[in-house]
Amino acid sequence: MIRVRLSLIFIVFYTFLFAQKEKQVPLLKVLNSIEKTYNIKFSFSEDIIENKSINVDNEDSLLTVLIQQIEKKTGLKIKKINDRYYTIVSNTDNIKISGYIFDENSKIPLLDAAVFTKEKGVGTDEKGYFELKGLHEKDTVTFSFVGYENIQKTVAELKKENSITVYLKESSQTLNEIIISSYLTTGIAKNTDGSILLTPRKQGVLPGLTEADVLLSTQQLPGIQSPIESASGIHIRGGTPDQNLILFDGIKLYNTSHFFGSISAFNPYVVDNVKVYKNASNVKYGNHVSGVIDIETMSDIPKKISAGAGFNFTNADVNTTIPLGEKLGVQFSFRRSISDLLDTPTFDKLSQKVFQNTAIADGETQAEEQPFIEDENNFSFIDFNTKVIYQPNDKNKISLQQIRIKNDLEYELNNEVDNQSRFDFIDIQNEGYGITWNRGWSENLSQETNINYTNYKLFYNGNKKRDGTIYDYTIKNNEVKEVTFSSIFNQKLNDISALNFGYQFTQSDISFSLDQENLDLFKKANESDKKANNQQTILVEYVLSKSKKYNFNVGLRTSYMPLLKKTFLEPRIYGRVQVLPSFWLNTSAEIKQQYTSKIIEFFTSDFGLENELWAISNGKNVPILKSQQVTFGFLFDKGGWLIDTEAYYKNIEGLTSLSTGLDNSSSETIFNGKAAVLGIDILLKKKWTSNISSWVSYTFGENTMDFTGFNDGKSFKGNFNISNALYVAQQLKFGNFDFSLGWTFRTGLPFSDVVDGGFDIEQEQLSQKIENRNQKQLPNFHRLDASATYDFYWSKKRKVKSKIGLSFINIYNRKNILRRTYEEAVDPLNPSRSIINTVDTFSLGFTPNVVFRVQF
Structure with a gap:
């Protein structure tokens, strides 16, 4: 007799809750019904279920199945304390997002693009893939790459997407300056004013170099040579090294090498970009009759350590x-x-x-x-x-x-x-x-x-x-x-x-x-x-x-x-x-x-x-x-x-x-x-x-x-x-x-x-x-x-x-x-x-x- 009564109660609850699959029912009402049906008790903070409504599939009737559906559709986590008591907590502290980042025009994957929040971040691999874990639902994720416009989205938006694909667009300033984005290799571009732009940290490996040596890299460009085979002995279109203007963050340098010209005196891992002029240098550069090599380090406040x-x-x-x-x-x-x-x-x-x-x-x-x-x-x-x-x-x-x-x-x-x-x-x-x-x-x-x-x-x-x-x-x-x-x-x-x-x-x-x-x-x-x-x-x-x-x-x-x-x-x-x-x-x-x-x-x-x-x-x-x-x-x-x-x-x-x-x-x-x-x-x-x-x-x-x-x-x-x-x-x-x-x-x-x-x-x-x-x-x-x-x-x-x-x-x-x-x-x-x-x-x-x- 008791089983019959329970079955009737469950049928009434089942009919009430799942009569229309598409109908959204307030979560609080669903939880109250489950408590009465299964003689259990949920413990939760009202603010985490506030304004939440769901529709529960009517194909299964097991309590574990109902809990899984609620977790999946609300993003909440229901933990069992014992046979009677359950707690409901926010599951937004462990959200994982993953996907790919590409160049909007070429559709080429961007290596080492940054994906970060205020607290954590990762970089993309050679396929443009990223994976970021332990996020909060209200976190804002920034997708960033040097020379491109940033894109920002909330975790709540991103978690709705089964596969995240982000296309970054070159910034308008960069687009106005660059005419050729990959001049010799990645990280070497040609600007609209005729100068060559080197970005050492994005630069592909060049023959004979294990690292993007700033001065030796410029010698890969036509018209720039070192007849005596040295880093600083740069001859630009027939000019001698002392006729070049070399600046480091605006500071003019009279010695730019180590070991009597063998090695550049600049660490490529902190250099943002190097602008090289072989002719018609910008009017702001003076006191030189040959080329210009303008080296610049960090230009913006970093987002992370x-x-x-x-x-x-x-x-x-x-x-x-x-x-x-x-x-x-x-x-x-x-x-x-x-x-x-x-x-x-x-x-x-x-x-x-x-x-x-x-x-x-x-x-x-x-x-x-x-x-x-x-x-x-x-x-x-x-x-x-x-x-x-x-x-x-x-x-x-x-x-x-x-x-x-x-x-x-x-x-x-x-x-x-x-x-x-x-x-x-x-x-x-x-x-x-x-x-x-x-x-x-x-x-x-x-x-x-x-x-x-x-x-x-x-x-x-x-x-x-x-x-x-x-x-x-x-x-x-x-x-x-x-x-x-x-x-x-x-x-x-x-x-x-x-x-x-x-x-x-x-x-x-x-x-x-x-x-x-x-x-x-x-x-x-x-x-x-x-x-x-x-x-x-x-x-x-x-x-x-x-x-x-x-x-x-x-x-x-x-x-x-x-x-x-x-x-x-x-x-x-x-x-x-x-x-x-x-x-x-x-x-x-x-x-x-x-x-x-x-x-x-x-x-x-x-x-x-x-x-x-x-x-x-x-x-x-x-x-x-x-x-x-x-x-x-x-x-x-x-x-x-x-x-x-x-x-x-x-x-x-x-x-x-x-x-x-x-x-x-x-x-x-x-x-x-x-x-x-x-x-x-x-x-x-x-x-x-x-x-x-x-x-x-x-x-x-x-x-x-x-x-x-x-x-x-x-x-x-x-x-x-x-x-x-x-x-x-x-x-x-x-x-x-x-x-x-x-x-x-x-x-x-x-x-x-x-x-x-x-x-x-x-x-x-x-x-x-x-x-x-x-x-x-x-x-x-x-x-x-x-x-x-x-x-x-x-x-x-x-x-x-x-x-x-x-x-x-x-x-x-x-x-x-x-x-x-x-x-x-x-x-x-x-x-x-x-x-x-x-x-x-x-x-x-x-x-x-x-x-x-x-x-x-």
């Missing part, structure tokens, strides 16, 4: 980015060489190249034969930088930035039998500080104001001792102190045009001192020089741009130099127009001037390192550098094919050459001259699939120089002239693996014949005669490089990411001659007579490198 650490066979580094609230963020990076701690094959190969034909190489050779002993040969470098961003509101942002670069070399050689010793010490450092204020006055008017300070120091101390007494020494100092102030306004006139205008002030102090003594010759020389220069500049630029259709930049810099009492005008024009759906034409013209440059000194030539010094133009024997450049080219981009071609003509005036004939000659003569550069850059690239691409770049260039009173008034090729350069590269991405292979070919550098002109009795020295100034050519240069990296995560939570990589430079160990010079030496057959020896400088041999990184 991140940190990284790693090492390769030359250095180890750590970096971190920390948000200190919603208005303040900090970034820090530190790198240090490991050469004084660990002997690696990479450093050995770099050392062989750097120290060849120097006192260190001679000392090592002598040390192999008694009685010479190499007591000390220590080299070390560090670099660290800090950036702090404070944004009190939407209209103001203030950033403080700092960088320090330091290199030290200490070398000592002893001869215990003769009680002789030699000691050499070099300290090279560049530190800089800056403050930037960005102000948005209105929707159409913004302002950027910078104050920067840079200090470059080079100190050399070398001496020779006999019986504990110094009989020969050289002490050299070269220092640059520079303060800059810049305030530039951007006035948006309408949707397609803008006006930039502003004022810049620069104060440069450059000093050089030399103290040298040779007691054997009873000769003592003390020389010093100090120059200061102030420059005031007013600049204005008009920009007309409509996405990829056209872009025109017309600008003018007007600068006054009190030191020379002269005013300089620097007009710059750049234009690009789309003439067909996938075809653009571009042209540019510019005039530039530069008042700081390097000249060569030979007082420390017997040591063989860092014999160039910075000097200020004085209008006389060191004149102002001036350049004029015009370009014309076209760009084609369709169906994975990219062709970018530019022809150019550049003329540089005011060159200074401090020539001494042979390196160890004591006579010095300063010559002034000019150079004319005619060339063409060609890039041909094919993207076969989203993971496979190939490219070929070719550069033709002729650099002709003329120096008054030099070479009998005849023109000759520049010392670093490379007539033809070809680069072929292949890149393949397979899962988490990234491979690249590249082959470099270029014609050898020019060199001169030097012949023995006999012994000059009056001068009491060997007379040398140069024949065919730079008319001969070294053997062609070529080498094969390769790199491979593998990215992986330590756990399924994807919170810790790692990378391991391997690179090989000059795989087939080609012995390339980089440079040929001559020196006077004692004739081994006749010690009373001197002869001329040929001195060749060779490139890197086969050089491996390994990298390992961890990113949190």
Whole structure:
């Protein structure tokens, strides 16, 4: 009888609750009915069931089935305490979402796109997949990727979707600036103003590089080369390295490398982007006649804490980015060489190249034969930088930035039998500080104001001792102190045009001192020089741009130099127009001037390192550098094919050459001259699939120089002239693996014949005669490089990411001659007579490198 009554009660409840499947019944009413039917008790907070209604399927009648339906349809969690009591709690603390993120236009998955809330976040894998757990229903999830517009959705919205697919759209600002998004590889783009944009943290692996070395990466671009195979020895379209302007967060740097040019002095893992100009640089850049490399670190307050650490066979580094609230963020990076701690094959190969034909190489050779002993040969470098961003509101942002670069070399050689010793010490450092204020006055008017300070120091101390007494020494100092102030306004006139205008002030102090003594010759020389220069500049630029259709930049810099009492005008024009759906034409013209440059000194030539010094133009024997450049080219981009071609003509005036004939000659003569550069850059690239691409770049260039009173008034090729350069590269991405292979070919550098002109009795020295100034050519240069990296995560939570990589430079160990010079030496057959020896400088041999990184 009891069972019959229960059945009747359940039928009534069942009919009441499930008569219409689609009918929504308040959850509280459903729970009350279940309590009465099954003689149980629910314990819950009224706010978690408030306004909740459900419809329960009428196919099953078991209590466990009813509970499962309620949990599924309400997102609540019902826990059984005992046979009578149950608790109902919110289940919003353990919601999981997963899905994919793609580029809206290309539909290519975005690797390392960020998916985060205020408390947690993850990155996407190579397929664009993400998985985020432990979320609250009311949480807001942000989908973000550098250069793209953010998308925000609540967890409540996302959990309704069975499969989450997010398409991110490139930000309007990025779209207006970029014309080619993958120029060589991912992370390298071409802007509408002709500049190249490198994003190291998004950059695909390049041949010969395990990491996105900032300066070495730029040398993959057509028209940018390093004839002496170094990171900082960047020659842009026939210009020399000291004619380039290199900025780090607005701070001008006079030393940009470690280990005498071998490695860039910038940690790529904190660099947001690098903008490279080969021509027609923005009007805000001054005091250069060649290219511009503008490096920028963190530009916005970070959303979450991140940190990284790693090492390769030359250095180890750590970096971190920390948000200190919603208005303040900090970034820090530190790198240090490991050469004084660990002997690696990479450093050995770099050392062989750097120290060849120097006192260190001679000392090592002598040390192999008694009685010479190499007591000390220590080299070390560090670099660290800090950036702090404070944004009190939407209209103001203030950033403080700092960088320090330091290199030290200490070398000592002893001869215990003769009680002789030699000691050499070099300290090279560049530190800089800056403050930037960005102000948005209105929707159409913004302002950027910078104050920067840079200090470059080079100190050399070398001496020779006999019986504990110094009989020969050289002490050299070269220092640059520079303060800059810049305030530039951007006035948006309408949707397609803008006006930039502003004022810049620069104060440069450059000093050089030399103290040298040779007691054997009873000769003592003390020389010093100090120059200061102030420059005031007013600049204005008009920009007309409509996405990829056209872009025109017309600008003018007007600068006054009190030191020379002269005013300089620097007009710059750049234009690009789309003439067909996938075809653009571009042209540019510019005039530039530069008042700081390097000249060569030979007082420390017997040591063989860092014999160039910075000097200020004085209008006389060191004149102002001036350049004029015009370009014309076209760009084609369709169906994975990219062709970018530019022809150019550049003329540089005011060159200074401090020539001494042979390196160890004591006579010095300063010559002034000019150079004319005619060339063409060609890039041909094919993207076969989203993971496979190939490219070929070719550069033709002729650099002709003329120096008054030099070479009998005849023109000759520049010392670093490379007539033809070809680069072929292949890149393949397979899962988490990234491979690249590249082959470099270029014609050898020019060199001169030097012949023995006999012994000059009056001068009491060997007379040398140069024949065919730079008319001969070294053997062609070529080498094969390769790199491979593998990215992986330590756990399924994807919170810790790692990378391991391997690179090989000059795989087939080609012995390339980089440079040929001559020196006077004692004739081994006749010690009373001197002869001329040929001195060749060779490139890197086969050089491996390994990298390992961890990113949190």
